[in-house]
Amino acid sequence: PAAGTVFAATGRRRGRVALLQGCAQQVLAPRINQAAINVLTRHGVEVVLVRDEQCCGALTHHMGQDGDALARARANITVWQREADQNGLDAILVTTSGCGTVVKDYGYLLREDKAFAEPAQRISALAKDITEYLGTLELAPSTQKGDVTVAYHSACSLQHGQKITQLPKELLSKNGFVVKDVPESHLCCGSAGTYNILQPDIASRLRDRKVANIALVKPDMIAAGNIGCMVQIAGGTSVPVVHTIELLDWATGGPRPGLN
Template sequence: MKTDFSPTQLADPDIAEADKILRKCVHCGFCTATCPTYVLLGDELDSPRGRIYLIKEMLEKGQKPTQEVVKHIDRCLSCLACMTTCPSGVNYMHLVDQARVKIEKEYVRPLPERLLRDVLAFVLPRPALFRLSMTAARLARPLAALLPSTRKQASPNLLSRVKAMLTMAPAKLPPAGPAGGSVFPAIGPRRARVALLQGCAQQVLAPRINDAAIRLLTRHGVEVVLVRDEQCCGALTHHLGRDDDATARAKANIGVWLGEADRGGLDAILVTASGCGTVIKDYGYMLREDAEFAAPAAKVSSLAKDISEYVNALDLPIPDKQSNLVVAYHSACSLQHGQKITQAPKELLSKTGFVVKDIPESHLCCGSAGTYNLLQPDIASRLRDRKVANIASVKPDVIAAGNIGCMVQIAGGTDVPVVHTIELLDWATGGPRPGLN
C-alpha cells in the first residue's frame, strides 16, 4: 500500500511504525474471510482491509476521528484472525491499537458513553471494586427484563449495554482466592520457580482456575508465587485506547515481577487468561521507546508464558485409562491468533485421556473480546450464538477454553459446562474433578 506521510509526521515513532505496517498491505482481501464482523455484517468498512483504509486516511491527513471512523473501529474485536490469515505479515494489532489511542484522545463521545467507558476503565482492573459491582449487578439483574433488547440495533445505546452487563452478572460469586504475596512450595524436589498472574476479573469470577494451576504446578515440582503489589496487566484499558493507564500498569508490573526475580528467581511468568498473556508478551513493543523500561519490558515479555505453553514442557504423566469425556476445545483468539498457540492445549488434553473435538469455524471469535460484549452487545450476542451452535454440533460433555472472557461469554449461551483447560489437566493428573454437572 502506498503511503504519503510527510517527513515531519515520520519523525513520530508511532507514525513511522504505522507507515511500515501500512506498506506491507497488498489489498489482497484474504483477511475479510476470517474477520467476524465482516462475516456477520458484510460491510467492507467492517473488515480489516476497510479499517486499514480508514486508519491510513485519518493518520496521513492528521484528521480528527469522525463518527463514521469511530463506529467501524469500535466494531473491531481485535481478535487478530486477520493477522493469522494475512500472507504479507501486516501487524494489524499495532495499527488498530494506535487508532484507538488517537480516538480516545481526539474524539468526543456522547456523555453517556464516556461515562460508561470511564466506569469500565476504573472498575474492571480493580478486583475489590469489580467484586462490589458484580454484587450490585446481581441484585439489579431482575431489571434486565425491563430493558430494551440488544438485538438488531444500528448503534448500541446505554440501556442495551446496561442490559448486557446485568444479564452477564453471575448468580453468585466464589470466595476470594489467595492473596498477593502467597508462595506455594513445590512438592518434592524443586524444578523451577514461577510467578502466576493473579488477574482482575478472573480472580473474582473464577479463582478456581489459578487454584488448579497451582495444584498442578506444585505437584510437578514447580514453586508458585503470587507477586505482591501486582496490578492489572493493562489489557482492559489498552483496548479502550487509554494507553497512559495501560503503560503505567505495565511499568508497575515490570517493577514488581523483576523485583521478585531478583529476590528469589523466576523461570517464567505464567498466565491463565490468554487475553492478558497477549498484552504482557507485547510489553517490549509497548515500551520500546522508553529508555528506562525498554530492556526490562523486553525481559518480562520473554518470561511470559501461557499456562498451556509452560505445562506442555513438564512431561505430564499419561493416565492408565482414558476418561472418554468428550471435550470441545474453544481456542481463544488471543491464544491462537495473538500468541500463535494452537496445538499445545489440544495435545495436552488428548495425552491426559480426553476425547478432544475441534469446533467448526474455530477461527471466529466468540464475541467476548475484553469489554466488547458490554460495548457492542448485539454483535457479541450474534457471535456467541454462532459459536455455541458450532460447539453443539460436536456434542461435547464439556467445553474447555483458555480465557476467562471466552468462558463467561460461551456459558451465557449453553448449558454445557465450560471450564478452563488447566482444570481438566489438573483433574487428569491427580487434582479434584471440576464442576461438570
C-alpha cells in the first residue's frame, strides 16, 4: 500500500490510527502490515499510512549515529503531528517492536530540544504496539478451534524494551490458539537490530539455542512481534514463523498465514 493511503473502516467507525510503514518489514514481509490493516478495518478502525514518513531511526540509533536517528525522529514527529491535528489520530500503531521501542522513546531522546521536546512527548504517548491497541477492542468471535499450537517468541524489544509480556499471548489464546511459552524466553534470538549482521557468530549461536528451545514445545507455528526476530528464527527452522497479527487476522476472518 502506498504512503498517503487511507483504509476505510468497515461499518461504523470506532477509531482512527496511523500505521508505521517500516523499512525492512516493507521489503521482507509486507503481508504483516496488510494483516494489521485487515484486522483494524474489519473492527471499525480507519487506518492511514502517513505521507512523508521516514525510517523511525532505530537502526542508526543502535549504531550510535544519533544525528541521523534524531533527524528522522523530528521528520516523523512533524508529519504525524500534522496528521493528528488535521484529521485526528487515536494512536500511532507499530507492528515491529524494535521500531516501537524507539518511537516510544522519542520524548526522551528529544527532551533537550526546545522545538521538539513537547511534540516528541505527545507522539511517544500516541505510539502503541499493535497488540496494545487490539487489547482495547472487542474482537470478532474467533474461527479457531484450538487445534493450532503456537510457540510465542517474546522479542527483546517488546518484553524488555516495552514491558509487554502477557498481552500478545492472551490475545492469541483468547482467539483460539494453544499458546506455549518458549523455555529461556528472556534470552535474545540473536537478531537485535543490526547485531546479527555485525556479530554473526554470536548471533548464530543465540539463534540455535532459541530454535532448540522452541522445538521442545513442538509447535505448529512460531509467532513473534518483530520482523528481525522472525527472519532470524526462520533461518534455523522449517516451522512457519508468523507475526502475532497474522494469526489474529486469520482468527477473525483473514487467510491462514505461513503457507507462502
